[in-house]
Amino acid sequence: MNKYKIMIVDDDPNICEIVQAYCEKEGFISSYSYNGTEALKLLASFKPDLIVLDVLLANESGIDWCRNARAYTNATIVFLSSREEDEVKISALSYGGDDYVTKPFSPGVLMAKIKAHLRRVSTGRGEQLLELPGLTLDFYAQSVNMGSEPIFLSKKEFGLLSYMAQNVNRAISVDALFQLIWGTESLEDTRTVAVHISNLRKKIEADPANPERIITIRGAGYMLVARSSLRART
Structure with missing residues (x-):
């Protein structure tokens, strides 16, 4: 190994x-x-x-x-x-x-x-790609492309994005994301999730202030939206 x-x-x-x-x-x-x-x-x-x-x-x-x-x-x-x-x-x-x-x-x-x-x-690496409109995740290489453009993400950012991508168009609670990515032994608090979601939006949204890919569902958490109208950022 x-x-x-x-x-x-x-x-x-x-x-x-x-x-x-x-x-x-x-x-x-x-x-x-x-x-x-x-x-x-x-x-x-x-x-x-x-x-x-x-x-x-x-x-x-x-x-x-x-x-x-x-x-x-x-x-x-x-x-x-x-x-x-x-x-x-x-x-x-x-x-x-x-x-x-x-x-x-x-x-x-x-x-x-x-x-x-x-x-x-x-954990959970597999030789597979997940392709969404304008967005491709490589779980083995831990990498993301928007169209043909590579997007550099931290491990935490990739973990958040990949989990939401596997549950696309489904709201995921902040607590669930925190427990999955940081784990029960973490000394951080759940506000850390919002910081990393904000960083993700800066990297994959055309307008991070008005996100269309990662949206906030009030009272429920965050949702990664996949629809054909979304295109790779230029």
Whole structure:
């Protein structure tokens, strides 16, 4: 079985070495970088399955780095940060993060979260495509195309979209989406679903402020609408 690859981006060498040691103990392949510029180069060559990313890099915001990296990868991104403010957490998740762990952190808890994310990446993969009007999901490659244009989604975004696509034209509750994608062990709350739905709309809707693909059903949740009038975004 192929080993998962974990990339660590933190300007604190001690953090990098601690996380790498725990990753190797779990049998993962790992590599790290101390700054954003080198981390982008490492991203291209290493092709990680999951990234552990500091919110505060030496000369750059980790959130900005995450937003830029989303043009090149849909790897799960777990933020590490000493910042506990809600607005920082919301910003980190809004710009492509999948999870948020505050410092000081327990390496054991961090590894449990990493393994939980990787389980969800591997669960339910099949060599199949699901084609909707203007939208194609590849469950094996965990990728999405709108027409011929690839759309880069985070693991959480892909999980939400794929579940709704398999239940197309059916309202799904926020609680159901949260339990499916984040799991019962998650320390997040259900408001996280709204953040990721908003990010999805920015990527697949012609007008995210007036969505036609992912619509809100008041009192019921969200629905992915599939009808022939919908076309790939240009």
